[in-house]
Amino acid sequence: MKTLIALPLLAACMIAQPAMAEKGDVLLRLRGIAVAPNEKSGSVLPAFPGEKVSVDNSVMPEVDVTYMASDHIGFELIAATTRHSASGRTGTTGGIGKLASTWVLPPTLTAQYHPIVTGPIRPYVGAGINYTLFYAEDASKGLEAAVGQTKVSMSDSFGYALQAGVDIDLTKTIFLNLDIKYLDIDTTATLRTTAAGSQKVKIDLDPFVFGIGVGIKL
Structure with missing residues (x-):
């Protein structure tokens, strides 16, 4: 089965005209991304010490653009937004389940x-910054x-952000893209409730972002 899946991709690589990514090129990509938080949660304080939260995965489209400043150096900017839910794990908050x-x-x-x-x-390969x-x-x-x-x-x-990926030509200007990123994202969630007052929980999300899509050299 793996051989059957690989054959079309191998054939595309063999027939594609070699493309160049050189200084001044703009590479536009449309990816589908899966965002998988690698979260570490503090306690929900002050009312629920020891009770932590988990954050679910999300799948969404993403658009990014890369400008080649030289033949070997490019700068990529991504634009995507995803929706996530936080749920309690144990105790009172675990019994509630989804919190926010x-x-x-x-x-x-x-x-x-x-x-x-x-x-x-x-x-x-790449490295950079994110503002979330x-x-x-x-x-x-x-x-x-x-x-309440x-x-x-x-x-x-x-x-910070870390990245690795590959572009695989399908035609002279269109290519398949595979990409993975690691994003350093930390946040503090504050829940101001009627019955329990103000509660806070610190969460290191630190997601892996897996992407696959197509791109075009402009």
């Missing part, structure tokens, strides 16, 4: 090194049923 949801917008800029700029397969904004935070119905009306807010985050 939020949209996450992490504009990320990376500087990339492209060791191979000609030929049908062109890998790259949390918006449209919302308490779950289960949480509000337990503790709740207002949720999450602090924005500034951190």
Whole structure:
């Protein structure tokens, strides 16, 4: 089965005209991404010491653009937003389950090194920064049923980003892209409730972002 899956990709590489990624080129990509938080949670304090939260995965589209400043150095900016839910793990909050949801917008800029700029397969590695904004935070119905009306807010985050990927030519200007990123994202969630007062929990999200898509050289 793996051989059958690999044959079309191998054939595409063999027939594709070698493309060049050189100084001045703009590479536009459309990816589908899976964002998988690698979270570490503190306790929900002060009311629920020892009770931590988990954050679910999310799948969304992403658009990014890379400008080749030289034949080997490019700068990539990504634009994507994903929605995630935080749930209790144990104890009182675990019994409630889903606590809150939020949209996450992490504009990320990376500087990339492209060791191979000609030929049908062109890998790259990158490093850079991300500034993550949390918006449209919302308490779950289960949480509000337990503790009354709740207002949720999450602090924005500034951190680093690491990246690795490869472009594989399908035609002279269109290519397949595979990409993985690691984003350093930390936040503090504040839940202001009617019954339990103000509760806070620190969360290191630190997600892996897996992407696959197509790109075009402009």
